[in-house]
Amino acid sequence: MASVADEGVAGKTAEQVEQDRRWRERIVAEVANALLAGWDQFAPEGGTDLEEIEQRVQRLLRLGGGVIVEHVAEGAVGNLPRPVCAGCGKQMEVACRRAREPEGLVGRYRLQRTVYVCRHCDRTAVPADEFWGLGPGTLSPALSRVVAAAAAEIPSFAQAAATTGETLGVKLDPSTVALTSEAAGAVAEQDRQAAVAALKEELQPAAGAAPPALPPPAEPPTFLLSVDATKANADKQWRDVKVGVVATLGPQSRPQADGRMTLVAGPHRYVAGIEPTADTLPTARSGVVPRLPAQRATDRGRRSVHLELHREVGGLGDQGPRGC
């Protein structure tokens, strides 16, 4: 039944709400048929204990899950515009409809997609795959993430396949787990490299320009200096990394709740290095590290430390420090 809440939330007319209701009813009827058709295969009543009953029901429910995903996913790409060619910019034409059957988190399903081709340079494109985030593998994006996470935790691909398969009620091949894990690693590496490149551009001074210097401190100069240390793996050995923050203090002062007056910290500068502390800290004043707005000190500081580490340890090329 169409409810006021539905109309209010989604901004739908009563007619659209009614259409949605009928669409959902059709899907639920198909789910019921799928469960009935598959009941004999998984026979929940054949389970000898609660664990086995649950496992059988889970496998049975995947049949229904697949039906729902199929309808909802295809509905979502029903009105995608005809794409333009990424090579020459011309409008692409429909080449064919082709199905894929990914294994997903809640079931296996069959997705019909429109394949487009460029008549000028023969490129093809499948906008639906792009919209869904469906990669080239046989697993859905959500299942891929679960499988990749398991593979990262569990040393053997066969064991990761067995554990994940048992948890989700899906049969997974160790080679599929290996491929998915590798693909996820490649994507993560691409994302990380893009993030590092963006940070470099944002934080590094323009080519040829002198690094920004701290403004001259008030007389007599007063600095806030805070130092900490951590370990970092650089060039295959663990090194002590000194991290510090330096800021000018004053001359402005501010009253505290207890009545004391404290000097106000000026612009912050962050430094990190693997050389001895006595050599590390002066770089904080020498303008090697880009100056950052004080109001974003925490966030920017962490990032600038990463960037500076990258510069200090050298030899890592574009890879930067681990975990950056």
Ligand SMILES: [Zn+2]
């Ligand atoms: Zn083209």
